Amino acid sequence: MQEIIIIGIYSYLLGSIPFGLILSKIFLKKDIRQSGSGNIGATNVLRSGGRILGFFTLILDGLKSYLAVIITIGFFSDYFFLSSVLVFLGHLFPIWLKFKGGKGVATYLGILFALNFYYAVIFILSWLIIIFITKYVSLGSLVSSLIVLLFNVYFEGFNESIMLFIFLVLIIYSHRTNIGRLKAGIENKINL
Numbered sequence: 001m002q003e004i005i006i007i008g009i010y011s012y013l014l015g016s017i018p019f020g021l022i023l024s025k026i027f028l029k030k031d032i033r034q035s036g037s038g039n040i041g042a043t044n045v046l047r048s049g050g051r052i053l054g055f056f057t058l059i060l061d062g063l064k065s066y067l068a069v070i071i072t073i074g075f076f077s078d079y080f081f082l083s084s085v086l087v088f089l090g091h092l093f094p095i096w097l098k099f100k101g102g103k104g105v106a107t108y109l110g111i112l113f114a115l116n117f118y119y120a121v122i123f124i125l126s127w128l129i130i131i132f133i134t135k136y137v138s139l140g141s142l143v144s145s146l147i148v149l150l151f152n153v154y155f156e157g158f159n160e161s162i163m164l165f166i167f168l169v170l171i172i173y174s175h176r177t178n179i180g181r182l183k184a185g186i187e188n189k190i191n192l
Contacts, residue, residue: 003076011083014068015090015107018097019060020045023053040161041102043190052130060092065110075116081163084111088167092174103174105141108167112148115160127129134190138178145171 010082020040024032028049032040035048042061047053064086072083091107093099113121125146149164181187
């Protein structure tokens with residue numbers, strides 16, 4: 001029980017670090033939540049603060065989840081699933097921001113790098129292809145998450161499919177407004 005509490009605390013708190021907000025306040029002198037989509041994630045930082053700031057938000061949001069899961073694999077390997085989900089939930093529902101966080105894609109990518117490098121590569125490649133074709137970041141995120149799950153089910157025989165399914169559901173939930181805009185044909189496109 002003590003191990004679970006320790007894992008829960010550091011995983012959730014690491015996930016809760018709002019790097020997009022921190023970077024925008026330091027370098028842009030503004031609250032990123034007052035710009036663009038109002039989200040603290042890398043896409044909104046990219047749109048509102050430029051490519052460099054967006055890139056560093058992406059990297060740092062990925063690193064925080066990677067670090068949490070790697071620590072857990074190193075010291076509490078039986079609980080990597082718990083750590084992965086909690087660091088992700090920390091990003092979606094950070095305690096510091098009244099539980100209103102980002103959409104979790106960079107954080108999910110960090111988890112994939114920690115668990116299976118090939119899944120991370122599959123996600124990135126499919127994400128880039130979809131965005132290149134459609135210019136919709138949200139669609140790229142949603143479809144790529146599904147592709148990773150399907151790849152796992154087909155090639156690994158359900159080894160991590162429950163966890164990947166949970167992430168897919170959470171990513172769909174965090175993108176629910178994007179899905180509505182996609183259906184309405186008013187979703188924002190991005191220029192790469």
